[in-house]
Each structure stands twice: as C-alpha cells, then as structure tokens.
Amino acid sequence: MPEQLSETLHFTKNWQQQLAEAFNNIENLCNYLNLPLNELSTSVNAAKNFPLRVPLSFAASMQKGDPNDPLLRQVLPIKDELILYPGYSNDPVGDLLSATQSGVLHKYHGRVLFINTGSCAINCRYCFRRNFPYQDFQLGKQDENKAIQFIHDNPNITEVILSGGDPLLLSDARLKQLFTQLNAIKHLKRIRIHSRLPIVLPARITHELTNILTQSTKQIIVVVHCNHANEINHRVIAAFNLLKNKDITLFNQSVLLKGVNDNATVLSNLSEQLFSHGVIPYYLHLLDKATGTGHFEVSESSAVAILNKLQAMLPGYLVPKLVKEQAGGVSKEPIHFL
Ligand SMILES: *Cc1c(COP(=O)(O)O)cnc(C)c1O
Numbered sequence: 001m002p003e004q005l006s007e008t009l010h011f012t013k014n015w016q017q018q019l020a021e022a023f024n025n026i027e028n029l030c031n032y033l034n035l036p037l038n039e040l041s042t043s044v045n046a047a048k049n050f051p052l053r054v055p056l057s058f059a060a061s062m063q064k065g066d067p068n069d070p071l072l073r074q075v076l077p078i079k080d081e082l083i084l085y086p087g088y089s090n091d092p093v094g095d096l097l098s099a100t101q102s103g104v105l106h107k108y109h110g111r112v113l114f115i116n117t118g119s120c121a122i123n124c125r126y127c128f129r130r131n132f133p134y135q136d137f138q139l140g141k142q143d144e145n146k147a148i149q150f151i152h153d154n155p156n157i158t159e160v161i162l163s164g165g166d167p168l169l170l171s172d173a174r175l176k177q178l179f180t181q182l183n184a185i186k187h188l189k190r191i192r193i194h195s196r197l198p199i200v201l202p203a204r205i206t207h208e209l210t211n212i213l214t215q216s217t218k219q220i221i222v223v224v225h226c227n228h229a230n231e232i233n234h235r236v237i238a239a240f241n242l243l244k245n246k247d248i249t250l251f252n253q254s255v256l257l258k259g260v261n262d263n264a265t266v267l268s269n270l271s272e273q274l275f276s277h278g279v280i281p282y283y284l285h286l287l288d289k290a291t292g293t294g295h296f297e298v299s300e301s302s303a304v305a306i307l308n309k310l311q312a313m314l315p316g317y318l319v320p321k322l323v324k325e326q327a328g329g330v331s332k333e334p335i336h337f338l
C-alpha cells in the first residue's frame with residue numbers, strides 16, 4: 001500500500017488500535033524515516049530494558065532523513081544511554097517506589113499525586129521511568145479504593161493529580177468509575193491530569209472521554225507534556241480543541257533537554273505555538289538525574305542563560321517556570337533566572 005494511504009488509514013483507527021500499531025523496534029522506525037541504520041548511533045542494548053515505543057502520530061511529525069530530529073532524539077535508543085555519569089541513579093527523586101506501592105504520594109500541601117498506572121504510550125529516553133521494573137503495572141482495584149479512602153479522610157487535600165505512567169491509558173470504564181468516586185469527595189476542588197497522550201496519541205481524546213472528565217462540578221485541568229513545537233500537529237490541535245471546548249484548563253510542562261529544546265528560539269516557538277492553541281506554559285523541568293539520561297543534561301547555569309534570553313523574547317505569561325525536583329522539599333525547587 002502506498003505510504004500516504006496507509007498512514008491516513010491508521011489515523012482513522014481508534015486509539016487502542018493506534019497504540020497497538022506503535023513502532024516498537026529501531027529498524028522499523030529508521031526505515032519509516034528513511035534513515036540508514038549504520039549512520040546512526042543506535043543501541044540494541046539500550047533498548048533491551050527500556051524498549052523503543054513510539055506511536056505513528058508522533059513519528060509522523062519527525063523530519064524524514066534527519067538523524068538529529070528533536071522528536072527522534074527523544075525516543076531513539078542510542079549508545080550514549082550506556083554511559084555512566086556520576087550523580088545519576090535509578091530513583092533520583094527517591095519516592096517513586098513507595099508511591100507506586102500505595103498509589104498515592106502526598107508530598108506537597110493540599111495536593112496528592114495519584115498513580116494508577118505505570119504504562120505510557122511512548123517511551124521517552126530521558127524519563128526516570130526507564131529504570132523501573134513496574135513500567136507496565138496497574139494499581140489493583142482494592143489499592144485504588146484504599147487510596148481514595150485516604151483522600152476522603154484528609155480534608156486538607158483539595159487537588160488530586162492523576163499521574164503515572166499516563167493516567168489516560170486507563171480505559172473509559174475505569175476512568176468513569178474513578179471520577180465518580182472522586183466527584184463524591186466534597187473537599188476536593190480540582191482534578192488535574194498529567195498526560196502526554198494529547199501530544200503523542202491524540203486519538204485518545206474522544207468525546208466520550210471529555211464527557212467523563214467533565215461530568216462533575218470539580219474544575220478539571222490537563223497538563224500536557226510537549227517539548228518542541230514540531231510535536232503540535234493538526235491531530236494534536238484537534239485534541240486540544242476537544243478539551244478546550246469542555247472548559248478544561250490546559251497547561252504544558254516540558255523537560256529541558258540537550259539537543260532537543262536547549263535553545264531560547266526553540267522554547268519561544270514552543271510557547272507561542274502552545275498559546276495560540278490555548279495551552280499555557282507552566283513548568284520547564286531540569287532533567288531528573290536518572291541512569292541512562294546523562295547525555296540530555298543541560299547544566300543549571302546554561303539553563304539560567306537560556307531562560308534569561310527567553311524572558312527577553314516573550315511576554316511574562318509565556319515564560320515557563322524553571323524548576324527542579326528535589327527530595328524532601330515543600331514544592332518543586334524554583335531556579336531563579338534573573
Ligand atoms: C510535581 C508534584 C506535584 C504538583 O506540584 P505543582 O507545583 O502543584 O504542579 C504534587 N505532588 C508531587 C509529589 C509532585 O511531584
């Protein structure tokens with residue numbers, strides 16, 4: 001079948017089918033991108049523990065024939081991942097294991113992180129998740145009920161943050177049940193969803209889903225995870241529109257990544273593109289120092305220099321907050337850049 005036709009056909013399929021057809025090996029992705037394997041520094045070993053995984057919707061936004069494409073760099077297993085850098089570890093923030101055992105992580109005032117699933121539609125090479133054996137775990141119904149009881153019993157919790165993994169990989173039925181339970185908790189004001197699916201698998205954003213999300217009086221916030229303006233294709237824009245039309249507030253968080261977005265012009269384009277489609281830049285994270293990700297590091301001093309430039313290019317509301325994750329803090333640690 002001609003490539004164009006099979007691609008069009010692919011995007012008419014539902015999100016589960018699109019997910020099942022995601023690229024899962026280096027060779028197929030490189031063939032699709034017209035990239036000769038022997039000219040790239042790919043590594044089968046790097047892909048052993050943390051496989052390549054990338055939906056076609058995301059791959060279709062990559063520049064064919066460009067080995068340095070910023071989207072490709074986020075997902076292609078390369079030899080650099082095998083380099084051991086000092087200061088890098090498997091659980092740099094130190095609380096992931098406990099969180100995925102109980103399903104909840106109550107670290108910051110008024111907000112609780114609720115982790116129902118460790119699965120993602122895409123495997124981002126810079127992610128801490130790469131080092132965890134439970135990448136594909138799902139919280140059992142019993143533990144989920146316990147976590148909900150915990151939120152119920154703590155009236156100072158006003159916001160539940162569904163995180164993961166990617167919470168939107170849960171089925172509609174599962175989400176519906178979860179939202180019904182959360183909606184019944186009176187002291188909750190907001191439900192926030194951190195998801196990369198609007199960017200990497202926008203077919204997940206359906207009318208059925210937005211109806212489930214907005215069936216209550218709680219305010220709904222979706223924080224998408226977009227690192228580069230090239231990720232915002234017309235399918236992504238359609239997903240943003242579905243969410244916006246339901247009065248869902250949209251924010252974006254990015255990770256500052258060497259060779260992807262470590263440049264003020266790239267970040268400025270990202271903010272402009274996001275905002276033109278109704279998404280407000282929220283956080284720009286410094287990399288969590290997870291084993292295998294050192295080649296993505298942008299030093300704190302370079303980050304500050306980039307942000308100073310960015311600040312001079314954009315209105316203040318389009319400049320994301322530069323932060324890093326720290327163990328034991330009362331919030332994410334702001335990095336001051338002026
Ligand atoms: C990031 C994070 C939050 C949310 O923090 P905000 O500053 O409200 O976005 C909440 N809990 C945990 C454990 C987090 O890591």
Ligand code: SF4
Pocket residue numbers: 119120121122123124127128129164165166196225
């Ligand atoms: S948690 Fe986010 S950054 Fe990590 S692999 Fe999943 S989508 Fe990518």
